Amino acid sequence: MMHDNNMKTFVYMGGINLTKKSGVGKAVYHQISMLEKQGISVNKSGLKQSDIVHINTVFPDSVFMAVRAKALGKKVLYYGHSTMEDFKNSFVGSNFLAPVFKQWIVFCYGLGDAVITPTEYSKSLLEGYNIKKPVYALSNGIDTYYWRKEKELNLIQKKEFLKKYNLPDDKKVIMSVGHYMERKGITEFIELARNNPDYSFIWFGYTPSVLVPARVRKEIRQSPENLIFAGFVDSAELKKAYNFCDLFLFMSHEETEGIVVLEAMACEIPVIVRDIPVYNGWLVNGKNVFKFKQNDELPGILKQVLNSTDKSIVKEAGKTALERDFSRTGQRLSAIYDIIKAI
Structure with a gap:
């Protein structure tokens, strides 16, 4: 169902340079794609001409934008990507700041007419914070046309990929993606690599060292030879990794959804997650x-x-990703729009 084409949405892009390399940054671009697929105009007209304003971050400029949008009589949709639980064990000082962070995000999300968060789990956390606005669970979505098992990729390209990252071609490769955060299970991934020298391990993602706790930096420095830190890579390179590696292992202790898990599932690489x-x-x-x-x-x-x-599990994973394709999540988002417009 295409939405009425008169709807105009303003997705606030402030702070995007800070979040571009994270799941939140990806989620912002996902929203734009979802809305455009529904025939809704996104950021074509300025704030004043828009009907609904999306806010995705909890930086001070986002709060200012939410207040400004409310003053102009716009409906504000606040995305609840962050919880106190997933703020803990992330950056330097995050555990100390977690209770203050919780009060801050409750204030931020309260500026919305409604809050959208990626899963039923994160919805239950936010509702437990006593946010007085309606909270909807809606997946960040995934572009399954882009993230898929590539039939065209061949053995020569695989050899090139392995060579690029100094991975021997006679060992199975176990990959993971994420910031250098304890919450993401990075130190445990390093330990696993150390104890399993018969496999190659590779970690995609990067965090500036000033934000990484000293003990995590030390673990990374002392990591074993069979573990490669590939740094931040673009989507095309990450898609190759999902297609060429043998297994995706996500050891994270706390998520609001995990976009990289959806990407891996869409590419039909076997996925192991913490329960x-x-x-x-x-x-x-x-x-x-x-x-x-x-x-x-x-x-x-x-x-x-x-x-x-057995390929049945990866095929089933592909179907789960398909249920969260932009076309489907976009329909649900436009249904939430109808509810918000009526508030």
């Missing part, structure tokens, strides 16, 4: 992903998954 509440109800162990509770279960699971020829 945490955010995945309840949509990621099922042995159906579309594999889950682990304790790190010591991993060597057995890695062996099982890497030696398996």
Whole structure:
């Protein structure tokens, strides 16, 4: 269903340079694609001509924009990407600041006419904070036309990919993606690599060292030879990684959704995630992903998954990603628009 073409949306892009390399940055571009697929005009007219304003960050300039939009009589949709729970164990000082951060995001989200957050889990957290506005769960979505198993990629390209990252071509490659945060399980990933020298490990993503706690920096410096830190790469390179690596392992302890998990599933690489509440109800162990509770279960699971020829789980993962394709999440977003307009 295309939406009425008179709808105009202003997606506030302030702070995008700070979040561009994170899930929040990706989510902003996802919203724009979703809305355009629904025939809704995005950022074509300025704030004053728009009907609905999207805010995605909790920086002071975003608060100023929300207040300004309200003063102009616009409907404000605040995206709840952050929770106190996923702020903890992230950057230097984050645990100390977490209670203050919680009060701040409650204030920010309260400026919206409604709040959208990616999963039922993050919705339950935000509702527990006593935010007085309606909270809707809506996936960040995924472009399954872009993120997919590429039939065209060949062995020569795979060899080039392995060579680029100094990965031997006789070892299985286990990949992960994320910031250098304890919450993302980076130190445990390093430990796993150290204890499993028969596999190659590669971590995509980067965090400026000033934000990385000293003990994490030390672990990265002392990481084993079979682990490569590839740094931040663009989407085209990441898509190659999902297609050429043998397994995607996401050891994160806390997420509001995990866009990279959706990307990996869409590319039909076997996915292993930690068994945490955010995945309840949509990621099922042995159906579309594999889950682990304790790190010591991993060597057995890695062996099982890497030696398996069964493709049914990755096919099921592809279907789960398809349910969150922009075309579907966009329809749900435009339905939320109808509700907000009536508030």
